[in-house]
Amino acid sequence: MTKPGDVFPIGGTSMITLTWATIVVIAVVVVKVTISLWNTVRRNQKMAKEFPVPPGSHWLLGHMVLLGDEGRGLMLKAMEWSKIYKYAHVIRMGPLLQHCSVYHPDYVKAVMSRADRKDDYVYSFLRPWLGDGLLTSAGPKWFRNRRLLTPGFHFEILKPYVRLFSESTNVMLKNWEELKSGSSIDVFHHTSLMTLDSMLKCALSQHTDCQTSRKTNDYIAAVYDLADLTMKRGRTLLLRSDLIYALSADGKKYRKACNLVHEYAKRIITERREALKQRHTQDDEEATNKKKYLDFLDILLKARDEDGNGLTDAEIRDEVDTFMFEGHDTTASGLAWTLYCLARHPGHQEKCRKEAQEMLQGRTEVTWDLLPSLKYITMCVKEAIRLFPPVPMIFRHLESPLTFPDGRTLPEGSRVGISTNTLHHNPHVWENPMEFDPLRFSTENSKGRHPFAFIPFAAGPRNCIGQHFAMNELKTAVALILQRFSLTPDNTLPEPIPVPKLIMRAKKPGLFLKIKSLTA
Numbered sequence: 026m027t028k029p030g031d032v033f034p035i036g037g038t039s040m041i042t043l044t045w046a047t048i049v050v051i052a053v054v055v056v057k058v059t060i061s062l063w064n065t066v067r068r069n070q071k072m073a074k075e076f077p078v079p080p081g082s083h084w085l086l087g088h089m090v091l092l093g094d095e096g097r098g099l100m101l102k103a104m105e106w107s108k109i110y111k112y113a114h115v116i117r118m119g120p121l122l123q124h125c126s127v128y129h130p131d132y133v134k135a136v137m138s139r140a141d142r143k144d145d146y147v148y149s150f151l152r153p154w155l156g157d158g159l160l161t162s163a164g165p166k167w168f169r170n171r172r173l174l175t176p177g178f179h180f181e182i183l184k185p186y187v188r189l190f191s192e193s194t195n196v197m198l199k200n201w202e203e204l205k206s207g208s209s210i211d212v213f214h215h216t217s218l219m220t221l222d223s224m225l226k227c228a229l230s231q232h233t234d235c236q237t238s239r240k241t242n243d244y245i246a247a248v249y250d251l252a253d254l255t256m257k258r259g260r261t262l263l264l265r266s267d268l269i270y271a272l273s274a275d276g277k278k279y280r281k282a283c284n285l286v287h288e289y290a291k292r293i294i295t296e297r298r299e300a301l302k303q304r305h306t307q308d309d310e311e312a313t314n315k316k317k318y319l320d321f322l323d324i325l326l327k328a329r330d331e332d333g334n335g336l337t338d339a340e341i342r343d344e345v346d347t348f349m350f351e352g353h354d355t356t357a358s359g360l361a362w363t364l365y366c367l368a369r370h371p372g373h374q375e376k377c378r379k380e381a382q383e384m385l386q387g388r389t390e391v392t393w394d395l396l397p398s399l400k401y402i403t404m405c406v407k408e409a410i411r412l413f414p415p416v417p418m419i420f421r422h423l424e425s426p427l428t429f430p431d432g433r434t435l436p437e438g439s440r441v442g443i444s445t446n447t448l449h450h451n452p453h454v455w456e457n458p459m460e461f462d463p464l465r466f467s468t469e470n471s472k473g474r475h476p477f478a479f480i481p482f483a484a485g486p487r488n489c490i491g492q493h494f495a496m497n498e499l500k501t502a503v504a505l506i507l508q509r510f511s512l513t514p515d516n517t518l519p520e521p522i523p524v525p526k527l528i529m530r531a532k533k534p535g536l537f538l539k540i541k542s543l544t545a
């Protein structure tokens with residue numbers, strides 16, 4: 026029996042066993058790491074043999090040295106390279122980190138027709154926030170949840186949201202009316218608050234004063250922080266390490282914001298579950314009918330697979346966080362750049378305004394049945410998100426080898442980047458690609474276009490589940506804005522500069538336009 030103070034003895038034999046065990050563990054780790062490095066080097070070499078490596082790659086930092094102003098340098102270079110390399114080229118982001126960037130419709134189709142998992146390089150930075158939501162999950166889990174969530178985007182569900190989009194846009198326009206006519210405003214800031222307001226209503230039935238309150242709501246501030254911190258981490262080599270990030274000031278701020286948004290979603294889910302339980306005790310049918318619309322949370326709570334199993338609270342939270350991220354800033358970016366294009370092209374702006382006025386006849390609410398008549402506005406929105414795709418780059422990790430139509434192949438484990446921005450400016454695909462020409466999207470001119478030439482919402486099995494939601498919001502907002510305001514560029518400031526972050530943003534100071542009320 027051991028007494029207090031006894032030290033457990035390690036005899037000679039145990040000591041030798043322990044030493045050997047340690048050596049074996051270290052050897053296994055070293056062998057595994059060496060094999061993994063060797064495989065990466067071989068994969069990279071094979072990729073570089075099949076596909077051109079553009080000039081300017083540094084021996085250690087690769088093409089990162091060309092990133093330039095917040096990634097804009099490399100974005101412009103990639104557009105230049107697409108003139109020389111028609112389909113794809115290699116991009117090096119460090120000594121071992123390398124991907125094949127594809128931007129020709131035939132190549133994009135080959136990648137997007139499969140459901141390979143998202144690449145860890147970018148999406149892992151989102152995982153602590155979005156967990157295993159639709160955007161970041163893979164395999165059977167993604168497949169099941171995608172099937173469970175798809176009914177939530179049926180047009181019957183989306184119909185009542187158009188009224189909510191009108192409501193949020195009108196709050197933004199009321200704010201604009203309070204400004205002096207001819208004021209210059211950062212449109213991005215306004216559209217971002219407006220789409221967040223809409224998303225809170227459609228996803229969670231949260232009607233907040235986020236657009237009018239002077240004090241920033243904690244939840245909204247945390248969502249902004251998380252998006253900004255994720256972008257910053259992606260372009261800072263040192264912060265890519267989980268350990269360094271966890272110890273850094275940014276990492277601590279990220280964790281705090283993550284906890285805040287998770288707690289917020291958890292509280293709303295619990296409250297809604299309680300409310301649903303209460304409703305079961307009353308007349309369930311009657312209570313559901315009284316509610317004016319189903320929000321995404323209702324859909325998530327009701328979803329059942331064929332075995333009758335629903336989503337857990339953690340899964341619901343991940344999906345709520347995913348919608349809040351994927352669904353607001355992307356739409357804000359699309360709207361801000363559409364307004365910018367229309368400000369620069371007064372002729373197209375006037376045509377859109379005429380269409381909006383004819384459709385609205387003085388009303389301040391767009392309704393579902395009016396949306397199909399917004400044909401010219403739809404063409405302008407599409408052309409704007411061709412020129413300024415809200416999601417400029419998407420990454421995939423090949424789970425099996427991929428052969429392209431011309432016979433070139435990429436081995437399993439390769440990282441592929443689908444550059445929406447380069448594809449949308451590829452001179453082998455688009456005539457005068459830099460020109461804003463909404464008529465490209467007329468029915469006539471769209472005939473015969475490759476289905477993978479224009480992919481702002483991605484394509485194939487992992488396309489954007491919210492694309493109709495987003496297009497409805499964009500059309501509604503543009504119609505209501507142009508009915509009441511005229512937009513012109515602010516020539517006292519430099520031209521807004523697009524920068525490819527997680528979404529296409531405008532470089533500081535932002536995207537400023539002059540707004541003039543037409544009703545004052």
Ligand code: HEM
Nearest residue numbers: 159160351352355356359415416482483487489490491495
């Ligand atoms: C103009 C607005 C939008 C654009 C340009 C856009 C674009 C995209 C793109 C390119 C993807 C593929 C991303 C990837 O594969 O990594 C995607 C995925 C996704 N989007 Fe959107 N999106 C928009 C709005 C929305 C909205 C409003 C919602 C929700 C209400 C939404 C929810 C999602 C989700 C959940 C996914 C992941 C789908 C999956 O992998 O199954 N998006 N979006």
